[in-house]
Amino acid sequence: MSNILDIKNWYIKSFESFESSLNGESSKPFHQIRKEAMEKFSQLNFPTTHDEDWRFTNIAPLLKYNFEPAAMAELKTQQTKNFLFENLKGNTLIFVNGFFIPKLSHVKKSNDGIIVCSLANQLKNGSPVISQHLGKYANHREQIFTALSTAFTRDGAFIYVPDNKILEEPVQILFITTTSNKNILSQPRNLYVTGTNSQVSIIERYLSLDDGVYFTNVVTEIYAGENSIINHIKLQEENLKAFHISRTEVDQEKGSNFTSYSISLGGEIARHDINARFNDEGSECNLNGLFLLTGNQLFDTHSLIDHAKPNCSSHEKYKGILDDTSHGVFNGKVIVRRDAQKTNAFQENKNIILSNGALINTKPQLEIFADDVKCSHGATIGQLDEDAMFYLKSRGIGEEKAKAILIHAFASDVVRTIKIEEVKKYLEEVLEKRFNK
Amino acid sequence: MSTEVSQIEELANKEYKYGFVSNVEAETFPKGLNEDIIRRLSAVKEEPEFMLEWRLKAYRHWLTLKEPNWANVHFDPIDYQDISYYSAPKKKPKLNSLDEADPELIKTYQKLGISLEEQKIFTGVAVDAVFDSVSVATTFKEKLSELGIIFCSMSEAIKNHPDLVKQYLGSVVPYTDNYYASLNSAVFSDGSFAYIPKGVRCPMELSTYFRINAANTGQFERTLIIADEGAYVSYLEGCTAPMRDENQLHAAVVELVALDNATVKYSTVQNWYPGDKNGKGGIYNFVTKRGMCKGVNSKISWTQVETGSAITWKYPSCLLIGDNSIGEFYSVAVTNNYQQADTGTKMIHMGKNTRSTIVSKGISAGKSNNSYRGQVKIIRKADNARNFSQCDSLLIGDKCGAHTFPYLEINNPTAQMEHEATTSKIGDDQIFYLNQRGISREDAVNLIVNGYCKEVFKELPMEFAVEAQKLLSVSLEGSVG
Numbered sequence: 055m056s057n058i059l060d061i062k063n064w065y066i067k068s069f070e071s072f073e074s075s076l077n078g079e080s081s082k083p084f085h086q087i088r089k090e091a092m093e094k095f096s097q098l099n100f101p102t103t104h105d106e107d108w109r110f111t112n113i114a115p116l117l118k119y120n121f122e123p124a125a126m127a128e129l130k131t132q133q134t135k136n137f138l139f140e141n142l143k144g145n146t147l148i149f150v151n152g153f154f155i156p157k158l159s160h161v162k163k164s165n166d167g168i169i170v171c172s173l174a175n176q177l178k179n180g181s182p183v184i185s186q187h188l189g190k191y192a193n194h195r196e197q198i199f200t201a202l203s204t205a206f207t208r209d210g211a212f213i214y215v216p217d218n219k220i221l222e223e224p225v226q227i228l229f230i231t232t233t234s235n236k237n238i239l240s241q242p243r244n245l246y247v248t249g250t251n252s253q254v255s256i257i258e259r260y261l262s263l264d265d266g267v268y269f270t271n272v273v274t275e276i277y278a279g280e281n282s283i284i285n286h287i288k289l290q291e292e293n294l295k296a297f298h299i300s301r302t303e304v305d306q307e308k309g310s311n312f313t314s315y316s317i318s319l320g321g322e323i324a325r326h327d328i329n330a331r332f333n334d335e336g337s338e339c340n341l342n343g344l345f346l347l348t349g350n351q352l353f354d355t356h357s358l359i360d361h362a363k364p365n366c367s368s369h370e371k372y373k374g375i376l377d378d379t380s381h382g383v384f385n386g387k388v389i390v391r392r393d394a395q396k397t398n399a400f401q402e403n404k405n406i407i408l409s410n411g412a413l414i415n416t417k418p419q420l421e422i423f424a425d426d427v428k429c430s431h432g433a434t435i436g437q438l439d440e441d442a443m444f445y446l447k448s449r450g451i452g453e454e455k456a457k458a459i460l461i462h463a464f465a466s467d468v469v470r471t472i473k474i475e476e477v478k479k480y481l482e483e484v485l486e487k488r489f490n491k
Numbered sequence: 492m493s494t495e496v497s498q499i500e501e502l503a504n505k506e507y508k509y510g511f512v513s514n515v516e517a518e519t520f521p522k523g524l525n526e527d528i529i530r531r532l533s534a535v536k537e538e539p540e541f542m543l544e545w546r547l548k549a550y551r552h553w554l555t556l557k558e559p560n561w562a563n564v565h566f567d568p569i570d571y572q573d574i575s576y577y578s579a580p581k582k583k584p585k586l587n588s589l590d591e592a593d594p595e596l597i598k599t600y601q602k603l604g605i606s607l608e609e610q611k612i613f614t615g616v617a618v619d620a621v622f623d624s625v626s627v628a629t630t631f632k633e634k635l636s637e638l639g640i641i642f643c644s645m646s647e648a649i650k651n652h653p654d655l656v657k658q659y660l661g662s663v664v665p666y667t668d669n670y671y672a673s674l675n676s677a678v679f680s681d682g683s684f685a686y687i688p689k690g691v692r693c694p695m696e697l698s699t700y701f702r703i704n705a706a707n708t709g710q711f712e713r714t715l716i717i718a719d720e721g722a723y724v725s726y727l728e729g730c731t732a733p734m735r736d737e738n739q740l741h742a743a744v745v746e747l748v749a750l751d752n753a754t755v756k757y758s759t760v761q762n763w764y765p766g767d768k769n770g771k772g773g774i775y776n777f778v779t780k781r782g783m784c785k786g787v788n789s790k791i792s793w794t795q796v797e798t799g800s801a802i803t804w805k806y807p808s809c810l811l812i813g814d815n816s817i818g819e820f821y822s823v824a825v826t827n828n829y830q831q832a833d834t835g836t837k838m839i840h841m842g843k844n845t846r847s848t849i850v851s852k853g854i855s856a857g858k859s860n861n862s863y864r865g866q867v868k869i870i871r872k873a874d875n876a877r878n879f880s881q882c883d884s885l886l887i888g889d890k891c892g893a894h895t896f897p898y899l900e901i902n903n904p905t906a907q908m909e910h911e912a913t914t915s916k917i918g919d920d921q922i923f924y925l926n927q928r929g930i931s932r933e934d935a936v937n938l939i940v941n942g943y944c945k946e947v948f949k950e951l952p953m954e955f956a957v958e959a960q961k962l963l964s965v966s967l968e969g970s971v972g
Contacts, residue, residue, distance in 0.1 A: 110900075393889070407901060410904055413900070413901070414899070415900045415901075416898075416899045416901075417896065417897060417898050418895070418897060418910070418912070419895060419896055420893070421892065421894045422884065422886065422914050423889075423891070423892045424886070424889055425886035425889045425891070425916045426916055427914060428913075429913065430912060430913040430914070431895070431910075431912050432909070432912075433897070433909070433910040434907075434908065434910070435901045435907070435908045436908065437905060437906075
């Protein structure tokens with residue numbers, strides 16, 4: 055136990071040096087929130103498997119390290135170029151160890167009020183969007199990792215699309231970690247805000263250039279204004295020794311539409327919490343996820359859709375493929391509040407276990423307090439369909455190949471609905487490489 | 492809308508049909524729980540030494556435990572020292588026939604509609620009636636004993652068949668299992684015991700009726716059913732309780748053991764006092780039920796219809812140890828007014844080719860909360876395990892809640908498991924369709940609800956299926972979603 059206390063104290067100590075490195079920033083109003091979050095952090099405990107939300111995810115390995123808050127690092131354009139989707143001509147934001155690197159990024163000048171920049175920039179300017187939204191949706195009072203993120207908020211991606219504006223090309227955001235022999239902690243903090251009738255697509259990629267141990271703790275807050283449309287794609291491709299803990303909080307206004315894809319490939323222990331809340335009627339939320347696990351990987355996804363208002367609909371589709379001795383966790387919760395009548399909520403979780411030793415824990419949860427609703431969830435765990443295998447084999451396709459085709463088909467159920475062609479193509483290639491050896 | 496509300500109110504106002512107290516002199520222990528009480532209890536029951544030791548071990552373990560709080564139910568803390576742990580109807584030595592039983596008792600049973608004579612004559616059901624904590628009459632005993640079937644109260648079994656009790660008691664639900672099971676192990680007063688010998692098919696449905704009577708007496712039943720190789724038994728349990736203002740605790744333990752090729756079918760209709768329309772009173776039903784499919788090709792099937800109790804906390808489970816063993820769970824849980832139910836099952840697949848089926852139907856009305864909580868676990872060695880789960884919820888009115896908490900834990904690539912859950916209400920179009928054909932609104936609701944529960948009812952033995960349907964239509968009269 056004392057060890058975990060040491061780790062906590064370590065972060066609390068780091069906060070002091072972090073504070074002093076903020077210079078003039080610490081006089082800004084947001085710094086009060088940082089301080090409050092740090093206060094909360096010191097009171098909260100790291101979750102153990104006795105906490106219901108972390109029952110199957112043991113983060114003890116994460117607490118063995120003293121991660122150092124990352125320092126700014128330089129990279130060459132050559133090193134990052136390959137990770138960008140070439141044919142997408144929109145804005146690109148590139149972060150190294152959680153810091154925005156303007157030299158590597160490409161932000162177009164915009165005259166229509168659309169802002170794509172770093173959070174640091176907005177914090178410095180004292181933007182009203184920051185004071186209105188930052189830290190408002192992600193709860194740092196109960197979640198220790200969110201408290202950690204809020205306390206150390208310095209940089210991350212910031213996107214603001216004003217009323218009646220459409221950002222046509224998707225924004226690409228790269229979060230690259232370079233470890234250089236140190237165990238570093240990178241904590242990007244993202245904020246995306248859309249106004250009425252606006253539209254934006256965002257692609258986030260998390261990856262590393264080397265194979266050291268590091269910890270990414272990311273919190274993303276998304277506010278979808280009235281009738282706005284947001285497409286959010288998160289590609290988690292950290293190295294296999296990395297720890298990745300992320301939280302996406304979505305707040306949806308009337309008639310808004312939020313679609314998310316969370317693709318998880320990397321990390322030794324990775325966790326993604328995605329929570330969406332309907333503030334008003336007529337909104338829609340689509341959450342999709344795919345995880346491919348090998349080796350000893352552990353991936354945990356927790357989703358919560360809060361139907362606080364009537365006439366909203368949500369669709370969830372999560373698929374997992376587990377190989378070797380990997381461990382997958384899915385927890386999908388749907389709450390339909392009193393008076394949230396005419397709610398439609400559908401949830402689907404399908405998993406394939408490929409090897410002896412892989413383990414899946416799934417817990418689809420419904421909490422319903424209104425009667426005029428249509429809610430369902432389904433979860434399946436199994437292996438490849440024998441009839442389909444037989445069909446393919448009877449047409450002269452070998453065992454291995456047939457298997458590959460079926461796995462591919464299983465995964466592409468999620469992938470093929472991605473609207474951005476480039477990303478779809480890329481993921482198809484990943485699947486091809488992984489299963490069509 | 493207003494008619495809807497009034498109908499729901501009408502439903503909420505339904506009086507508990509079975510609320511009455513019968514006047515039987517009861518020998519009751521003073522309130523409180525300590526080792527002396529347990530010693531005294533064991534002495535009153537003339538138990539052998541090993542039982543007392545077991546009880547004390549359980550009690551000492553219980554002291555180290557904390558009350559679980561993970562269930563989706565809320566209630567005031569229970570003062571375990573404010574409960575009397577033993578109450579028996581005035582003791583009459585040796586009953587040879589029903590005539591010797593207290594006429595008050597017989598009357599009580601008649602009010603409940605389970606007249607022993609009637610049952611003897613018409614239904615052929617052997618009834619081991621538990622009135623409060625002590626068995627007072629056992630029927631059809633001779634007929635069963637011809638086949639070598641032992642069917643008696645737990646106290647008798649402890650005295651007459653200590654070897655069987657010693658071997659199996661606590662083998663499925665150890666005294667360390669959980670808070671309420673530990674408590675039960677320490678203080679259980681009586682219950683039923685059945686042993687079906689090798690290759691015997693029990694010719695009739697075995698049944699007991701539990702009834703909580705003396706005020707402030709928590710009941711701690713202990714049931715143990717063992718089906719030896721190739722045996723078959725179907726067991727019915729049904730409950731009603733008189734009206735009370737204080738909450739009564741009921742922490743029973745049921746253990747089932749199925750050896751090679753054996754089948755145990757356990758059916759429950761639970762209709763205890765649910766509290767009045769303001770949520771006052773009612774039974775706390777914290778029960779541990781578990782079956783162990785120990786042998787190959789064995790099968791355990793749980794069927795339950797839960798309409799009563801203020802709080803139900805109950806997870807009839809199956810440990811599928813033997814290869815090719817089968818576990819089944821069929822449940823209808825109805826909650827109304829301020830009732831809270833947190834019920835479901837656990838299917839632990841340990842043997843190869845094991846199969847399990849879960850069908851759970853929840854109906855919530857009034858201001859009640861109804862939760863399904865279940866676990867399906869397929870361990871690494873359990874090749875070719877198969878599970879199908881379905882849990883549906885039906886909401887009547889907009890002040891109730893329905894929840895599902897299924898935990899699925901799969902550690903084997905050959906496993907196949909499916910889980911699905913839906914939530915819905917009775918559709919206006921469905922009612923309209925039936926109205927159109929001259930069926931009244933009330934009947935239409937009954938028809939739809941019965942159809943909704945049919946999958947479960949068809950698993951019940953005849954006598955119970957009729958009772959269950961009646962119960963359901965009574966408790967849902969006048970409610971239209």
